[in-house]
Amino acid sequence: MRNMKSYFSKPAEHRYFMNKCYSVKGKEFSNKTEALSYATQINAPVNAVKLMFHDDVWKNFDRTKIGLDLKNLYKLRAQQIRDKYDYLILYYSGGADSHNVLRSFLDNGIKLDEIAVRWPKKLIGSSLYVPNSLDQTARNFVSEWDLVISKDLEQLRTTHPDIKITILDYVENIPRGYFNDSIFVKQNHMHSAVNLLRMQKFTDTELNPKGKRVCAIAGIDKPMLVEHKGKAFMFFTDDIVSLYTKAEESFREDFYWTPDMPELAYSMAHAVFLYFKHNQLARPLMPKAFWTELDEVIKHDSMQYYYRLIKPVIYESWDQRKFQADKPFQGFKSDKDFWFYESPDFEKTVEQWRYHYSSQLSAVHERFCLVDKEGKKTGYKPILSNLYLIGSF
Numbered sequence: 554m555r556n557m558k559s560y561f562s563k564p565a566e567h568r569y570f571m572n573k574c575y576s577v578k579g580k581e582f583s584n585k586t587e588a589l590s591y592a593t594q595i596n597a598p599v600n601a602v603k604l605m606f607h608d609d610v611w612k613n614f615d616r617t618k619i620g621l622d623l624k625n626l627y628k629l630r631a632q633q634i635r636d637k638y639d640y641l642i643l644y645y646s647g648g649a650d651s652h653n654v655l656r657s658f659l660d661n662g663i664k665l666d667e668i669a670v671r672w673p674k675k676l677i678g679s680s681l682y683v684p685n686s687l688d689q690t691a692r693n694f695v696s697e698w699d700l701v702i703s704k705d706l707e708q709l710r711t712t713h714p715d716i717k718i719t720i721l722d723y724v725e726n727i728p729r730g731y732f733n734d735s736i737f738v739k740q741n742h743m744h745s746a747v748n749l750l751r752m753q754k755f756t757d758t759e760l761n762p763k764g765k766r767v768c769a770i771a772g773i774d775k776p777m778l779v780e781h782k783g784k785a786f787m788f789f790t791d792d793i794v795s796l797y798t799k800a801e802e803s804f805r806e807d808f809y810w811t812p813d814m815p816e817l818a819y820s821m822a823h824a825v826f827l828y829f830k831h832n833q834l835a836r837p838l839m840p841k842a843f844w845t846e847l848d849e850v851i852k853h854d855s856m857q858y859y860y861r862l863i864k865p866v867i868y869e870s871w872d873q874r875k876f877q878a879d880k881p882f883q884g885f886k887s888d889k890d891f892w893f894y895e896s897p898d899f900e901k902t903v904e905q906w907r908y909h910y911s912s913q914l915s916a917v918h919e920r921f922c923l924v925d926k927e928g929k930k931t932g933y934k935p936i937l938s939n940l941y942l943i944g945s946f
Contacts, residue, residue: 695892883932
């Protein structure tokens with residue numbers, strides 16, 4: 554067997570997403586709101602705003618390395634991260650992406666120091682919902698705690714007592730005046746109220762590393778494919794890669810979408826491409842027009858089918874019988890986070906968030922925004938990377 558470690562160049566250090574993430578007609582920006590505000594001011598078209606997600610890595614990739622064994626690549630990626638840092642924290646959701654990351658460490662005897670779950674403890678055992686394994690809608694996302702996460706954590710406590718388990722409650726003691734314009738700027742993206750709260754919650758070790766090189770690992774993300782003129786292309790989208798925020802004191806690694814091991818993202822995309830190429834029944838479900846101006850409901854539903862189809866293709870460790878709710882709609886994500894928006898306990902917080910959210914959106918033309926049926930802006934449209942060839946159908 555080839556020495557696969559020799560395939561990979563020395564990993565770079567990615568303390569931040571990127572220093573300059575976006576460009577508009579040659580002018581570069583580190584913040585999406587600033588980029589879209591500028592594009593609005595100069596009356597630039599939507600396609601003038603570019604995402605610069607390590608484009609030089611993907612476009613210069615040696616395509617002879619596409620199609621390497623995924624299970625071995627996951628192992629190598631886990632070891633790559635382990636070798637770079639003193640202390641590893643996996644942010645775990647119980648879903649297929651983070652579960653595969655977990656198994657990539659545990660099944661190969663690669664040490665994880667901590668597992669962190671961001672979850673509102675207020676919901677656990679509450680009367681706001683009844684666990685239901687038959688309802689896969691985003692509104693039933695709360696059932697994932699009872700049906701998946703709590704069971705996984707209990708098993709880990711038994712089989713791996715050396716791994717620290719941390720539950721981060723992101724709705725406990727929300728400070729007055731928490732939402733402000735500077736928080737939105739720091740996110741580098743528009744977020745729902747709950748995402749802003751959730752992604753700003755960090756473990757004690759991240760916030761106070763005490764001289765250690767601490768890394769938080771995120772399970773980002775499944776392959777994104779599009780078909781054009783009989784060819785399949787891989788691309789990246791900023792509503793995913795810029796979603797996770799960072800504690801300034803520590804590092805973060807996206808497990809799958811990494812310029813440190815481009816073989817991984819390419820080989821995952823190639824596996825999905827082969828699935829659709831050789832499965833004519835599944836082929837029509839591939840979201841060929843996912844990023845066009847289709848009705849948002851059609852877009853959303855097509856991606857749910859796509860994700861369910863590809864999980865067993867790319868994640869051998871994933872048990873299809875495990876419960877997992879659908880992804881929420883973009884924008885306010887009021888389907889997934891209904892309990893927050895509908896609770897009188899958070900009414901003042903929601904009002905404060907909406908005020909600053911609207912303030913940020915007001916500087917951006919609606920052509921760059923997601924718009925609801927009433928014509929109200931609910932967030933920014935995703936911005937795509939360039940397209941990278943995977944194969945021909």
